[in-house]
Amino acid sequence: MDFMEKTIRRATADKKTIVLPEGTDKRVVTAAADVLKRGIADVILLGNKKEVLAAAEGLDLSKAQIVDPKDTPLHADYADTFHELRKAKGMTPEKADETMYDATYFGAMMVKKGAADGMVSGACHSTANTLRPALQIVRTAPDAKLVSAFFLISVPNCEYGEHGTFLFADSGLNINPSAEELSEIAIASAKTFRYIVGAEPKVAMLSFSTYGSAKDALVDKVVEATKLAKQKAPALLLDGELQGDAALVPAVAKSKAPGSPVAGQANVLIFPNLDVGNIAYKLTERLAKASAYGPILQGIAKPVNDLSRGCKAEDIVGAIAITCVQAQAQA
Secondary structure (H helix, E strand, O other), rough: OHHHHHHHHHHHHHEEEEEEOOOHHHHHHHHHHHHHHHHOOEEEOOHHHHHHHOOHHHHHHHHEEEEEOOOOOOHHHHHHHHHHHHHHHHHHHHHHHHOOOOOHHHHHHHHHOOOEEEEEEEEOOOOOHHHHHHHHHHHOOOOOOOOOEEEEEEEOOOOOOOOEEEEEOOOOOOOOOOOOOOOOOOHHHHHHHHHHOOOOOEEEEEEOOOOOOOOOOHHHHHHHHHHHHOOOOHOOOOEEOOOOOHHHHHHHHHHHHHOOOOOOOOOEEEEOOOHHHHHHHHHHHHOOOOEEEEEOOOOOOEEEOOOOOOHHHHHHHHHHHHHHHHHHHHO
């Protein structure tokens, strides 16, 4: 049983309600119909009912709840709540009312209010358009130092990682994290890997250098981040700085990083910046024919997750299942 099959089984065992703001996107409604048919989650689709059903022509959405943010008795209450949350930032009642017509903001408020356990959006919106409502309404988790984004990567017939399963971070949000931020991303990613994948995280702090083989300010940042992460979480299996092959391949690890507790067996890969993390996940997805689920956000008080605008319906199903497991962990 692969990673996603296990995740779907966990989701169905304790069904959660997931809101999908992009209810008129064909991929979203296709995923919603599949999720409902398989009993993975209960689904709320946002949008004009006629337009949602038109997009879902030929699909069974009889078990879905369809809510139009522009025509619902929930609107006034949600606008009032948003005004209260943001009035210190200059939010007016009129602007709050207008904002709640936006499906992504409305969906985030459903999560805030407990009408949904999580939200998945981004099939036709940017990461910023998903993250902004999440931060303004759902807000960061009490123990989170920052919000970051990761991908869960499942590579078929792969001998590396956790039976071909990896967590890549940050691959979707923080452009150039500092050493301090990189250490927080590493610790949060290890925790995430443990409860979503159900395996011991082995964290590699990646660089173009292994154990001082190259000298540069970019390497220094990863070295410092590794030091900080080890100080904060001494029990965590984490090491760096490591090159990609030293992190994954036992024979290379033996040569480049002898004695490392992580080298040659890493399953959580922490990238020094978004350039590297984003390029790496896209190359892995295409060249290794891997399944890439994300970007999934960590550090939000309740699960609100992003999608790549190039996603397929099956990717959305996977993101919904992961969101359900996150909601189970936060319940």
